[in-house]
Amino acid sequence: MRKSDSSNVTRKPRNPGRPRSESSRTSIFSAVLKLLATKSLRDISIEEIAFEAGVSKATVYRWWSNKTQLAIDAFLNDISVKAPFVVRGTITDTIVSQVHALADQYRGRDGEILRQIIAECQASPEDMKIFHQKFLFLRREEAKRYIRIARKDGVIASKLDDDTIIDMIYGPIYYRLLLRHARIDKSFVKSIVDHVFKQFGPIAVANIRPQS
């Protein structure tokens, strides 16, 4: 067998040298999440993460430029969308159930981590931008797709732009997540979504769950 054969068609052009350790990557993520269970992101040091992960500090720095970006990746790697839009029943049902699922998620550990990440991003526009790109905008884009479906279905007759509608729904939830003045309980979430959907056009009010 010749050399050219061994590097077959589908093989991507493998870099020379020792390949990146996958176990390092995952143990770093585990370490971050484990430490986040005990203290704030701000109070966690990279040294601590490296020690907890059994990895050298340089390895952490080679792959992430700071603690916030590492936390974002660890968070994304872990959650894999616990609050998806599930198409079942009316479009209103789909959206409402997603908002409730999101609230459930944010009441727990994931809300805590998200709170920490958003806090850290306040000190760095660059990190905030990365948070937008890797998390917030993707979620909002997905939400917008369903908002547009709702418009098409006549459930939303309002001329408000998608961003404003999304902020009306999720804004109060994030407000409570970050200000912590009250719990994000089910009745609160129900009040928010009821209020938003009742408002948007008479059809919406009339047809809120006509199919069921």
Next chain:
Amino acid sequence: MRKSDSSNVTRKPRNPGRPRSESSRTSIFSAVLKLLATKSLRDISIEEIAFEAGVSKATVYRWWSNKTQLAIDAFLNDISVKAPFVVRGTITDTIVSQVHALADQYRGRDGEILRQIIAECQASPEDMKIFHQKFLFLRREEAKRYIRIARKDGVIASKLDDDTIIDMIYGPIYYRLLLRHARIDKSFVKSIVDHVFKQFGPIAVANIRPQS
């Protein structure tokens, strides 16, 4: 009135020892605000504040247990309510104009500072509690008074509790303040308050129908 009387009445119970320097207090506040104009609260060190204020580090630590609590006091000392509830026109007018004034304020320097303070509070429940007591709850209580007036006037017929109504109004604004995905512009604020007030109360409900 005899001397003994007046001394009883007017004498304030002066503490022993050198009195606290008022000029230190104000120059520390000025220093914090000046530095907050150039960088995040997180990136400001107490050493820097002390130097900028021409004060020793110990003096800062004597009066504030950490940077966040100092920032809260500096902020409160400075703002003295730029977005008051002004009673003019209907109760709806009063509330709506306050929300707009608040949004105006948060678009500028005060929003930036508030963002920084809220971020820092995420790392410390104790600091968050102080923020609640010194700022958030006072503002919310004031808002509740006007919400109650609106209820009495029949403008709000909804059975939603005061906290939820407040979060519907201010939540989206704080959401944009903290997540920074979009500006808190006038049209956004108008959309929010219109939406909230159209919904509540019989008149609002009645007025929706004509569109259909």
Next chain:
Amino acid sequence: MRKSDSSNVTRKPRNPGRPRSESSRTSIFSAVLKLLATKSLRDISIEEIAFEAGVSKATVYRWWSNKTQLAIDAFLNDISVKAPFVVRGTITDTIVSQVHALADQYRGRDGEILRQIIAECQASPEDMKIFHQKFLFLRREEAKRYIRIARKDGVIASKLDDDTIIDMIYGPIYYRLLLRHARIDKSFVKSIVDHVFKQFGPIAVANIRPQS
């Protein structure tokens, strides 16, 4: 009556104003000595002394310019010469018994304090000078008087100057006091004084204790 009369011979010219508190003075001395029983002079702060004495820091600073000078005064106020030259037996007896008494004293608490004071004086020529004037030179002068008597009595025939003879006797004791490589026990002191007095002239050797 003239002024000179009114301020009579024994009356000292009393200053106006509140007189210095004698109780403060003594309680400061007590505090210093008490603290010196637990830690080194270097590790004692003036704040601690003031607190322990129930006195304000300013009172300490008003009367002593630094900790070392205060310690010197506290030490002198306390010891009142525990190792005097007692004239009994021959002049050699007098000197030898004083050296032994001094060694006894230095083995204990007083040696510890003296060690601390001498150490602190190494950092300040001014303090060292005060130590010389208030302690060392007075003691050495007294010793010299007895050395001179010994010379006159023919016990010391050597032409060595008084200072050198004193340093031969006390040097090894202070050496052990300060370097702490060995105890200043009785046999060591005996060896030193025997050695010194045997040396000085045949009379000395012959008459070391002829009277007894």
Next chain:
Amino acid sequence: MRKSDSSNVTRKPRNPGRPRSESSRTSIFSAVLKLLATKSLRDISIEEIAFEAGVSKATVYRWWSNKTQLAIDAFLNDISVKAPFVVRGTITDTIVSQVHALADQYRGRDGEILRQIIAECQASPEDMKIFHQKFLFLRREEAKRYIRIARKDGVIASKLDDDTIIDMIYGPIYYRLLLRHARIDKSFVKSIVDHVFKQFGPIAVANIRPQS
């Protein structure tokens, strides 16, 4: 010999990680000695040493637990025995010339440094112990070797133990070094050693008589 063999034999067990910087070590020593030329060890701060050496404070603390131990090492690194025992002439000549060389050394900068180190050691038994081990005991052991030779040669017939003899010789010198009441001049040193050596041994004793 094969490669694997040579690597076994000559390989020193190299520690992992970045090796200690030799240039930091020497520049720290230089900084200490330079600063000691201008002020007392007590008045030198570790911050100052680090700055002068162009090194971070943490690097100093990594290798020395305090200023005193650092000063001891800097001193030892620098002096490399300026007052050795040189075997020439009689054993008495050897010892006497060493004592004079030591006095010469102590009259200058080295005496000043030693004074500072001994002073600092008074506040810390641990530091004093290190001073004993790294400096004092080594020097005294060496001196004892020559004392023993002197005994064997009959120059010292006295039954006094080695430590006492050493303290008789060096004690007065250290006494003047530390109390600073008089200079350690050549005539003083000569008086001390003459006195000690005249005393010991039968010849010395015999030679005293003629004077009478």
Next chain:
DNA sequence: CAATAATCGAGACGGTACGTCTTGTCTTCAC
């Protein structure tokens, strides 16, 4: 007896240094 004056306590103040901690980089050897 009032005025004057020094002392006292309490404790705030501007400073300085402490010894620790974390950051992000660098240097070495091992794989």
Next chain:
DNA sequence: GTGAAGACAAGACGTACCGTCTCGATTATTG
């Protein structure tokens, strides 16, 4: 080339004392 180990420069942390100061209260002498 990647990784572990760990030294390094930089610099902030929060604490502890320094020596000074600013108060009001106290305690003496002087007028």
